Amino acid sequence: xxxxxDSGVSSSSLHSVALVKSSLERSSSLGNNVISFRxxxxxxxxxxxxxKNLQYPRRSKLPPEFGTNLFLKKKTTDPEPSLTDSADEExxxxxxxxxxxxxxxEAGVVWEPDEVEAISSLFQGRVPQxxxxxxxxxxxxxxxxxxxxxLGLPTSKKHINLASSGSVPPRASVSKQVSRNxxxxxxxxxxxxxxxAQENVSAVLDKWACFLRKGSLPLTVRELGHxxxxxxxxxxxxxxxxxxxxxxDDWLLASVVxxxxxxxxxxxxxxxEKFAELASRGVIxxxxxxxxxxxxxxxxxxxxxxxxxxxxxxxxxxxxKMILELGKNPDKEMLVMQLLDELAEREDLNLSQQDCTAVMxxxxxxxxxxxxxxxxxxxxxxGRDISVVMYTTLIHSRYIEKKYREAMAxxxxxxxxxxxxxxxxxxxxxxxxxxMDDLPRAVRYFSKLxxxxxxxxxxxxxxxxxxxxxxxxxxxxxxxxxxxxxAGFKPDIESLSRR
Numbered sequence: 041x042x043x044x045x046d047s048g049v050s051s052s053s054l055h056s057v058a059l060v061k062s063s064l065e066r067s068s069s070l071g072n073n074v075i076s077f078r079x080x081x082x083x084x085x086x087x088x089x090x091x092k093n094l095q096y097p098r099r100s101k102l103p104p105e106f107g108t109n110l111f112l113k114k115k116t117t118d119p120e121p122s123l124t125d126s127a128d129e130e131x132x133x134x135x136x137x138x139x140x141x142x143x144x145x146e147a148g149v150v151w152e153p154d155e156v157e158a159i160s161s162l163f164q165g166r167v168p169q170x171x172x173x174x175x176x177x178x179x180x181x182x183x184x185x186x187x188x189x190x191l192g193l194p195t196s197k198k199h200i201n202l203a204s205s206g207s208v209p210p211r212a213s214v215s216k217q218v219s220r221n222x223x224x225x226x227x228x229x230x231x232x233x234x235x236x237a238q239e240n241v242s243a244v245l246d247k248w249a250c251f252l253r254k255g256s257l258p259l260t261v262r263e264l265g266h267x268x269x270x271x272x273x274x275x276x277x278x279x280x281x282x283x284x285x286x287x288x289d290d291w292l293l294a295s296v297v298x299x300x301x302x303x304x305x306x307x308x309x310x311x312x313e314k315f316a317e318l319a320s321r322g323v324i325x326x327x328x329x330x331x332x333x334x335x336x337x338x339x340x341x342x343x344x345x346x347x348x349x350x351x352x353x354x355x356x357x358x359x360x361k362m363i364l365e366l367g368k369n370p371d372k373e374m375l376v377m378q379l380l381d382e383l384a385e386r387e388d389l390n391l392s393q394q395d396c397t398a399v400m401x402x403x404x405x406x407x408x409x410x411x412x413x414x415x416x417x418x419x420x421x422x423g424r425d426i427s428v429v430m431y432t433t434l435i436h437s438r439y440i441e442k443k444y445r446e447a448m449a450x451x452x453x454x455x456x457x458x459x460x461x462x463x464x465x466x467x468x469x470x471x472x473x474x475x476m477d478d479l480p481r482a483v484r485y486f487s488k489l490x491x492x493x494x495x496x497x498x499x500x501x502x503x504x505x506x507x508x509x510x511x512x513x514x515x516x517x518x519x520x521x522x523x524x525x526x527a528g529f530k531p532d533i534e535s536l537s538r539r
Contacts (some may be wrong), residue, residue: 120264219253229263232272241275254286265299273299294326301330308339312346319353328358332365341375348382359383360395367402376402380411389418397430404437412437428459436468446478463494474503482507498529505531 119496218224231244245252257280264273277296280286300306306327309315316324324347331340340362347354363379366372380403383389392401396419403412416434420426431454438447451469461469466489473482486504489496501524508516524531 079324105452121192138379172507215221215233218251221254222259225259226263228402229260233267235270241272242279245279249283254289255291258291261295261299265302270299270303270305289323290320297323298330301327302334304334313350316346316350316352325354332361337365342478356389356391357395360391360399363402366400367405373406393427397433400433405435409437428465431459431464432468439468439472447472467497467500470500470503479507479511501529502531
């Protein structure tokens, strides 16, 4: 301690001597400047005083050396050393100096090692962390299907089976997985078909009775009807009547009635009015469909009339199928018109795309173009998508009616809806362009037909030959004629030349 005090006194005395020396040298230099100024001025009798910033110029501060910790230096009241002294003397390294125990409040400040390390680390690098998990565990990214799932409400539980395309959930019981499985029910019908003629269907159905439920056997019965086995279908219905958990089942009864009516083995009741009043709607519709499929149109028509008189309303699809079958016979035009009027009077008209197109074709065949237009407009206003078959039917209707502008409007609408044309559509369009005497469009659609992979038909070659001959394109006529002969057709050139 004494050595340190002696060294502090000696350094302070040397420092004061250096300051006195520097001040004397500064005053002497100022005096010389004043004398030289007076000698040069000559005529001036007074000396000009220097401003304060020049009388006592401030020494610029030197930056601290790298690695010096200014916060840990002990405060001193010693004057600042001069430039020469600071240049000659080496500055000591920064270190922690313990305060003197003088009993004063300032001497009682004690720095802890952790605090010293923390403060010094501010000038050296990052603050050291406490031991532990230095790296934060980030959660795993979400799976990709979750990000790609479209926004919307979740599917309700009662529609899960419908949304999964009829698939049975894997946790369902064995009876649920088997009772509505189409593959199992069709295989059941095949086993019944393979039975010997003298053996009853109970030999097969008894083994699977515990797995069957209401609504299972209608598919098996319809499959037996497709196989031409109405007797086995009736035996299956008789066996189901004895099973308490399978009967009564209206769907099973309707399926058996349809199969028997289709195969002309259904005993028609004498009093149809009483039957129409007591039977359910599904059974009556099944009977009408069976009569239509079996060709018994008179019985089907009679049952429809009785049902109408009893104020019973059947499904629109039954009327559509009846119209389609009656429309094949031109003599039944009056019956078709009666059924169309009945459909027009219905407020709850509901036709599928296939049924609506079939009715439109019948109307075009019978020359009822206004009815076909009204059906097309009704279907478009219902908000459903229009197929290329429906567009083709109406274009063909306007082509026959010779309303070519209206037909072209439909062609542009069909092209705007991005409908892919099939072979009947190309046939109708090429005939339309030939009738309009539009050679470029006819040739373009003929090329599209080939690019789509279709083979031109006889009437398409005949239409092209007609328009080429009308334009006098003899070379093109020969080219189309050669192509048609290579395809196996022999166009009638004589009939075209007469025209």
